[in-house]
Amino acid sequence: MSPPRGVSTRRVHDSLDSIxxxxxxxxxxxxxxQARRFLEALLEAKRIFVMGxxxxxxxxRAFAMRLMHLGFPVYVVGETTTPxxxxxxxxxxxxxxxxxxxxxxxxxTAREIGARLALVTAQRQSPLADMSHAVLVVKGPPASTxxxxxxxxxxxxxxxxxxxxxxxxELTAMVVLDALIAQLxxxxxxxxxxxxxxxxxxx
Amino acid sequence: MSPPRGVSTRRVHDSLDSIxxxxxxxxxxxxxxQARRFLEALLEAKRIFVMGxxxxxxxxRAFAMRLMHLGFPVYVVGETTTPxxxxxxxxxxxxxxxxxxxxxxxxxTAREIGARLALVTAQRQSPLADMSHAVLVVKGPPASTxxxxxxxxxxxxxxxxxxxxxxxxELTAMVVLDALIAQLxxxxxxxxxxxxxxxxxxx
Amino acid sequence: MSPPRGVSTRRVHDSLDSIxxxxxxxxxxxxxxQARRFLEALLEAKRIFVMGxxxxxxxxRAFAMRLMHLGFPVYVVGETTTPxxxxxxxxxxxxxxxxxxxxxxxxxTAREIGARLALVTAQRQSPLADMSHAVLVVKGPPASTxxxxxxxxxxxxxxxxxxxxxxxxELTAMVVLDALIAQLxxxxxxxxxxxxxxxxxxx
Amino acid sequence: MSPPRGVSTRRVHDSLDSIxxxxxxxxxxxxxxQARRFLEALLEAKRIFVMGxxxxxxxxRAFAMRLMHLGFPVYVVGETTTPxxxxxxxxxxxxxxxxxxxxxxxxxTAREIGARLALVTAQRQSPLADMSHAVLVVKGPPASTxxxxxxxxxxxxxxxxxxxxxxxxELTAMVVLDALIAQLxxxxxxxxxxxxxxxxxxx
Numbered sequence: 001m002s003p004p005r006g007v008s009t010r011r012v013h014d015s016l017d018s019i020x021x022x023x024x025x026x027x028x029x030x031x032x033x034q035a036r037r038f039l040e041a042l043l044e045a046k047r048i049f050v051m052g053x054x055x056x057x058x059x060x061r062a063f064a065m066r067l068m069h070l071g072f073p074v075y076v077v078g079e080t081t082t083p084x085x086x087x088x089x090x091x092x093x094x095x096x097x098x099x100x101x102x103x104x105x106x107x108x109t110a111r112e113i114g115a116r117l118a119l120v121t122a123q124r125q126s127p128l129a130d131m132s133h134a135v136l137v138v139k140g141p142p143a144s145t146x147x148x149x150x151x152x153x154x155x156x157x158x159x160x161x162x163x164x165x166x167x168x169x170e171l172t173a174m175v176v177l178d179a180l181i182a183q184l185x186x187x188x189x190x191x192x193x194x195x196x197x198x199x200x201x202x203x
Numbered sequence: 204m205s206p207p208r209g210v211s212t213r214r215v216h217d218s219l220d221s222i223x224x225x226x227x228x229x230x231x232x233x234x235x236x237q238a239r240r241f242l243e244a245l246l247e248a249k250r251i252f253v254m255g256x257x258x259x260x261x262x263x264r265a266f267a268m269r270l271m272h273l274g275f276p277v278y279v280v281g282e283t284t285t286p287x288x289x290x291x292x293x294x295x296x297x298x299x300x301x302x303x304x305x306x307x308x309x310x311x312t313a314r315e316i317g318a319r320l321a322l323v324t325a326q327r328q329s330p331l332a333d334m335s336h337a338v339l340v341v342k343g344p345p346a347s348t349x350x351x352x353x354x355x356x357x358x359x360x361x362x363x364x365x366x367x368x369x370x371x372x373e374l375t376a377m378v379v380l381d382a383l384i385a386q387l388x389x390x391x392x393x394x395x396x397x398x399x400x401x402x403x404x405x406x
Numbered sequence: 407m408s409p410p411r412g413v414s415t416r417r418v419h420d421s422l423d424s425i426x427x428x429x430x431x432x433x434x435x436x437x438x439x440q441a442r443r444f445l446e447a448l449l450e451a452k453r454i455f456v457m458g459x460x461x462x463x464x465x466x467r468a469f470a471m472r473l474m475h476l477g478f479p480v481y482v483v484g485e486t487t488t489p490x491x492x493x494x495x496x497x498x499x500x501x502x503x504x505x506x507x508x509x510x511x512x513x514x515t516a517r518e519i520g521a522r523l524a525l526v527t528a529q530r531q532s533p534l535a536d537m538s539h540a541v542l543v544v545k546g547p548p549a550s551t552x553x554x555x556x557x558x559x560x561x562x563x564x565x566x567x568x569x570x571x572x573x574x575x576e577l578t579a580m581v582v583l584d585a586l587i588a589q590l591x592x593x594x595x596x597x598x599x600x601x602x603x604x605x606x607x608x609x
Numbered sequence: 610m611s612p613p614r615g616v617s618t619r620r621v622h623d624s625l626d627s628i629x630x631x632x633x634x635x636x637x638x639x640x641x642x643q644a645r646r647f648l649e650a651l652l653e654a655k656r657i658f659v660m661g662x663x664x665x666x667x668x669x670r671a672f673a674m675r676l677m678h679l680g681f682p683v684y685v686v687g688e689t690t691t692p693x694x695x696x697x698x699x700x701x702x703x704x705x706x707x708x709x710x711x712x713x714x715x716x717x718t719a720r721e722i723g724a725r726l727a728l729v730t731a732q733r734q735s736p737l738a739d740m741s742h743a744v745l746v747v748k749g750p751p752a753s754t755x756x757x758x759x760x761x762x763x764x765x766x767x768x769x770x771x772x773x774x775x776x777x778x779e780l781t782a783m784v785v786l787d788a789l790i791a792q793l794x795x796x797x798x799x800x801x802x803x804x805x806x807x808x809x810x811x812x
Contacts (some may be wrong), residue, residue, distance in 0.1 A: 015385035036209040068487040081474040182218035271690040284677040421791035442615040588624035
């Protein structure tokens with residue numbers, strides 16, 4: 001028997017296990033009242049503006065695209081024809097730490113203008129959470145810390161190398177926001193066929 | 204006792220269940236040889252160019268950002284300072300159907316130039332798959348079709364309204380690509396602290 | 407007297423001379439009837455979609471931003487929340503050659519949908535011009551070819567090195583489109599103060 | 610004889626006159642020593658990062674694209690695979706007022722990291738100018754104020770409606786930066802044919 005050829009894929013599987021476990025935990029931990037307030041903020045908004053830095057910004061854009069498919073008047077902060085935010089608008093921020101500098105600044109400006117702020121974050125206690133009208137905490141199980149400190153740290157190191165930097169937050173935020181889209185479809189009576197028609201054909 | 208007030212969140216939970224189930228199924232179905240070839244194509248490339256339309260494009264950008272954190276020379280097709288593709292480069296396409304028109308055209312051009320093509324898709328049989336050197340099929344369980352045609356269609360309708368349009372493909376592609384990043388970390392001996400240093404501070 | 411130190415700036419001045427000369431010539435050559443039809447197409451459009459490749463795309467975005475400041479419903483093709491084009495919409499294409507492949511494809515799709523097409527180009531005879539409802543040719547003086555072929559070619563080479571690739575078209579298109587904005591301000595009774603209010607504050 | 614039909618184009622021509630006049634004045638006012646220092650900063654930089662808000666950001670991107678065509682290692686701040694700025698890098702900021710909030714913040718961060726800062730602006734006295742190693746002031750003739758204050762203000766109002774908001778700065782910056790490109794072509798011995806080869810074919 002010859003050994004398997006080529007590069008290993010063991011960590012692909014370990015990482016997939018970690019991610020799916022985390023998402024299941026994030027579902028378990030999802031606060032229903034928070035989700036409700038977040039949905040209501042979206043439904044009550046005159047217009048919706050989405051923002052986030054780095055990969056969180058990409059997650060925000062994926063959410064914004066679906067809101068557009070549902071017919072919401074929605075813009076991405078920083079894109080070319082995004083107009084000025086006004087009173088009555090909702091600004092949706094995606095920030096795992098809740099303290100991304102540029103996003104905190106933008107959030108402050110949005111509040112001064114009189115817009116409402118909705119936050120998707122992993123940190124309930126944070127500058128952005130403090131200034132937001134609706135906070136949706138998306139967070140799964142951190143490695144359960146056992147009695148053995150050394151082992152716990154080692155496990156946590158391994159865990160991080162399977163999902164580096166903000167990976168788990170970004171994936172969880174994307175999945176939870178897509179689940180909100182499913183609810184918004186029902187709440188707005190939208191059908192997939194209508195969403196398809198709004199889907200950009202020039203791209 | 205008064206009933207809970209506000210909008211329903213039932214579909215948020217149903218959608219999360221569908222998504223997590225799908226991801227678990229996609230993990231089960233992942234073809235190890237395909238993943239290996241995809242990783243090898245990334246490791247052998249002189250430079251990497253990522254492309255995709257709509258939300259698949261956003262997933263591609265999230266992947267490209269992590270490749271940059273790992274120190275790969277990587278570009279997103281269509282961004283400002285992305286140079287011309289040459290022989291020896293790898294173009295990574297993200298396309299659920301494998302037949303997105305603009306991406307097929309770009310793929311053809313890339314091949315003519317002598318670049319290699321790697322595809323993340325849900326369809327093994329497709330124009331893009333036919334012209335690619337490495338194809339990674341990411342796909343979970345479609346609603347298992349039972350004997351009762353009516354019921355199957357009804358279930359499928361419900362299923363789709365919980366994850367409209369390309370949602371399941373986009374989420375699965377994002378998760379699987381993040382799992383590949385975990386493997387690439389190990390293969391390139393990268394640590395999270397190094398990735399953090401490469402993380403953009405101006406944004 | 408010591409000579410000036412550091413790098414030369416002679417070509418900065420030669421290039422500025424070439425550009426300003428070209429713009430003056432482009433103003434002289436501007437076809438009034440074309441400009442009128444272009445303005446009318448913009449005013450009659452239900453919604454406006456702007457597209458272009460490379461630097462022409464950036465010029466298009468600069469134009470789209472000003473149309474937004476004027477209150478027009480305007481989108482950039484390829485941005486996140488840009489909806490699908492429909493009958494009654496106007497697609498504005500920027501293409502110096504009038505035959506940029508991706509833009510020709512998008513133009514064809516726009517026409518099939520029943521949208522109108524307006525083109526800013528340097529080439530009156532081109533695939534995009536042939537399919538457009540309004541064509542605005544922006545073009546200044548090419549180096550006037552004299553009797554001496556060798557000299558003419560040499561001059562043209564010098565000329566090109568002062569304004570490489572599409573530089574003259576891109577600058578001329580940007581300037582002419584900004585001049586159309588001035589006319590649209592008057593035609594729509596917009597004031598600069600109103601435009602300032604629409605200017606994005608979050609960016 | 611029937612009068613000409615359709616919308617007026619008078620302001621198109623008035624605006625073109627204003628713009629070409631302004632550009633000629635900006636050429637006259639260009640400080641040679643400033644241009645030289647700016648070119649030297651570009652040539653000495655390990656890597657170049659370009660940033661600007663709104664239309665100034667688009668002008669920056671047009672400049673970055675040409676630097677890429679010339680073979681410079683150049684990135685646009687905020688794009689997907691833009692790495693972290695380090696000591697030895699040059700950050701190029703485009704800001705008419707020299708005090709755009711987000712750009713001032715980014716400039717401060719860049720300086721703290723040990724990067725150099727080069728500014729294109731219309732205001733010599735400004736927060737960004739104060740922190741920059743190279744400042745290129747691009748500025749043409751404001752309406753020359755005559756003895757009659759009322760008339761001067763009225764003329765200035767008219768003037769502004771022909772080139773609203775930052776139009777004159779943005780166009781002047783774009784033209785001057787393109788003139789720097791012509792000089793950089795000579796300084797780096799680049800030919801247009803080489804630039805064409807670096808031009809993106811996938812877009």
